[in-house]
Amino acid sequence: MSAGTAPVERPRGGLIGFAASDRGAQVASVIAALLFWQLLGSGIDRVPTPAEVVDFFFEQASNGVLWAAFYNTLDNFIPGLAIALVVGVALGLALGMSSIVRALLNDIVVVGLAVPGVIWALLVILWFGFSWKAPVTAVALTAIPFIAINVSQGVRGVSRDLMRMSKAFGVPRTKQVRQLVLPSVMDYVFAGFRFGVILGWNAVLLAEWFGGRNGVGYQTRLFYDSNDFTGFVSWVVFFIVFIVLVDRLLLERVQRRTFRWREQGAAKLKGGA
């Protein structure tokens, strides 16, 4: 559903071979999605067609509303994520490495996992009112448990032999964390972070919808409240496209690049040892 781009309909008379290939299937899938949307748009009054959304995109982009809203949202989203990353990783390490911490805090983190973003969003608005603290806290509270649980599972998957050996040789705890635990939980951190990005995006939008004075969620609500369904659906499309692009194009790529060392590293380690 690459909905943000202009709906370029390819000429149908392509090669049969292309149509039968994977690439052909993907193209067919995009065309089918756009057709379905077009049908929905012409069938249901309240749903705009793709062309209307594209028009609206250019309108909002040229009058600057689009950039301002995304800027304001990211201004809350990124600090919230940063807090979630730091607290989540620290909490996850503690949960994974110490059975005492695990016994003390595991239940509470599990409860945190089960709390939906919308409850945090409503609570932070009642707590902080219309301040920037509300969306930032909503993002952090939603994402922390997921990152922490992922990291703690990663820590528990760290080779027990290596842990025992480092303990036997009296390696200090900080060194253990830095040189043994952290490198091997990095992909858990990243997986948790990716999930946290999606959930945090959800939370920031909800917080802005219910109690923001600017940002993407606020804009979306503005159009909903004024019964402008073209504007409303377009804004929904904008925030979906944004998060899909961030997740697929940015995070996935970074993740792949970050872990490329692994094969090379493994080979080197074998040679070096």
Place this chain on the structure above:
Amino acid sequence: MGGVAVGDPRLRNRRTRGLAVSRRWRQAALVVAGWLAFLGLWTYAAHNWVNPFILPTPANVLDEMWLIVSSGELFEHFQWSLLKTLAGFGLAIAIGLPIGFAMGRSRWWRAFFHMPVTVAGNIPGITYAVMALVIFGISLEGPILAVALISMPYIAINVAAGLDGIDRGLMAMSTAFGRTGRQVLRHVLLPTVIPFVFAGIRLSFALAWKVEAITEVFGASNGVGYMIRQSYDHFSVAGILAWMFFFVIFIVLMERFVLQAIERRIFRWRPAEVTS
């Protein structure tokens, strides 16, 4: 952090019963201590740091919870939410099963559905809530649609994966003995796939339950999310927290008991390790 005693492998090797029991007691004591510390901190904060309107004490929230139970609201609204969630899963199976079948049986359809399904499974829940709002307005169908949309990708992907692992020998034998396509579907494919449909539901249950609530917060006239919205509209933090705890307790109970029990039953034929 004195994690040495509990994590020490030597203790694990000494299988003396007394030690095991005392370890379990210690563990339980720590869990209780964790909760007490949490509640203590909360009570202290509610009394000293902020006013009780912003953060009610645990006792206030407990009162509120009791009110919700005794007035019958709990049962009524959970029933509605659960019914809508189940209906949503029904719809998700109706859509996801054929898609999963197509993906599992044909490479072309796999490529066709790959992107829509991964995207649909990875977009924020608010999307489905507002989609339901656009299409149905304030309604009963909205949450059902939202649940169906969020859990469908999980069912489709699981079914596709399940068909991938289907016993090829069994398929070859069926054709060798001249079974019709319908018979193969009925006796080989469906039985293989049903556990995977369930696995999809199990994976997406917590997510679907949350999206159901979000959708009700946006537009509904009953259900747990609707009650959360009511509390919010009345500026009742205690109300939100009370419903939140019921919500969480429900998820935990479902995960720990109902879903795990069904899963064990359905996957009983598998070797123990695979069930995880």
